[in-house]
Amino acid sequence: MRALIQRTTEASVSIDGSTVAAIGSGLVVLVCAMQGDSEAQSAWLARKVANLRIFRDEAGRMNRSVVDVGGAALVVSQFTLAAETRGNRPGFSSAAAPDDGRRLYEHFASALAAHGVPVATGVFGADMAVSLVNDGPVTIWLDSDKG
Template identity: 55%
Template sequence: MIALIQRVSEANVTVDGVSTGAIGKGLVVLLGVEKGDTETHAAKLAHKVGGYRVFEDDAGKMNLNVSQASGELLVVSQFTLAANTTKGMRPSFSGASPQEAERLYEVFCQACRQTGFKTQTGQFGADMKVCLVNDGPVTFWLQV
């Protein structure tokens, strides 16, 4: 399971012009599910995302996690993160897990909420428009 996280000052996602989620300061989490991922992977990744220290403390060091920074999460499913791009000029999605992806996406979001993170979402499988202001820019690839 893959999470591409971006520290943002604000972000929102819309489907057909209707907002499905919006946050102020926080993290946009682009979530990719791969074959072999499990509920345990989803829970571990949610814990890692929530605890990852990417926000600045009073000394200007990245020492605060999203909760300590009074931030929120905006979780957006993104199957293209599971693409194999090592050969040719066209991505292969043989590593993606469409059968389990939606369920594990929901497990991940629920794990974030149960840990106490304010969590907004996109709409699984929809053609979404994601707008964000990347703060830094700060972007990390997390994988479990």
């Protein structure tokens, strides 16, 4: 599984102009299940996100996790993280099939919540508008196959 994580002071997801999810301080996690991924990759990714020390401590160093700071996570499905860009038109054939993608996306959100992170989610497969204030800015790329 792949994830793009952004540290944020606030974030929301809207569909057709209506807000469906919002958080304050925490993380926006764009998630993509890849072909062949399983619940093991989803669980690994959730643990990694929950424990990633990218929030400032008292000395201003990135030394605290989202759990440590009491932050939340806005989890949004993002199949375009599977983009293959050899040519000028991206291909997405390495993304998981929609049923598998939904199952693993939901598993990831549940696994992240089980680590004590309040989780809000977008709507799988919907055309969403994601708004956020990237704090830092801090943006981190994770891939369960790269460990």
